[in-house]
Amino acid sequence: MSSHEVPSPVESPAPTDASMDSVRNTVIEAADQLFYERGIQQVGMDELRAAAGVSLKRLYAEFEGKDAIVLAVLRRRHAMWVRGIDEAADRYEGGREKLLGIFDFLATWFATDDFRGCAFINAFGELGGSSERVAQAAREHKQSFQTYVDGLVADLGAPETLARQLVLLAEGAQTTSAITGDPTAAQHAREAAEVLIAAATAPA
Template identity: 60%
Template structure:
């Protein structure tokens, strides 16, 4: 077995188990059983469970980035691109295995006990904020709009996970449109003054 395929199998199994059942409730024996990889081979790739959690978060970051950017890149209009992330959320919230944001879940479980996991979660959230800020700048909107749109997306994820219904994405999208329209209108009025 090649090292990469072992690593991928372990991360796949751990991601599925951690996301579905929670990190602290999943032991390494369950990861072994889910991946079909011996504990010895798992610990060769990941010296600690924390290392495995970080690898799972790395994969989740890539999945999130690919999904959001893919939804945005299909849209040409800069204002509509700001709303495309909420369309991505709506699709994700409709998945039968949706359990909320894996980063928020990991932070809730381990953020206080693991500085490395807390840092990984914070970096993921900073990265998303920076991306939204770039979209806002591309649309010619005021910079203050970026954090407002990002927090709507974050809140929608938590609300959808807790409520168990995907409607939060549509509500966040409608609120985002209102914020975008107001910000762009204010900016146009300021430009005419």
């Protein structure tokens, strides 16, 4: 399992044919948009069925319930996050630049019109107290990011504490930008990250 992979709690059953796969993807995409824009608990199954263009019977044939749809959406969001972080890192050479590239990725994301914060933080805030599977999915997503940053920091030869500090900056920037609507939180976090990296890698 790679440092980016999310274990079984957010995995959904494998489709048995292309048609089922297509229906599942349509439902997940519709749910992702509705949940992210309005919140999970504000979206009912009838509304989701209508948005996806499927019958309620077919919806329940694909997913055992709303929690299963939420978990599938989170798995999709995790894949989007991993892809974005990896693509950002690929633009740079060297550990320092790759670490700062995380904040460049955040800056681009925060500036999009549909940015509503971290879907995992949002889901945990709504359902973390009532759904252990959703809470676990959120924990595992965050841990996978921490593990990824741990690896970059280790490659840089810097102390492990730097990785913890950088992840806190990235997580804090997501929450701050979502609440304030100000995308410059990513730039402020990047500037703080530069200071931390310089201090952690300065010659003794």
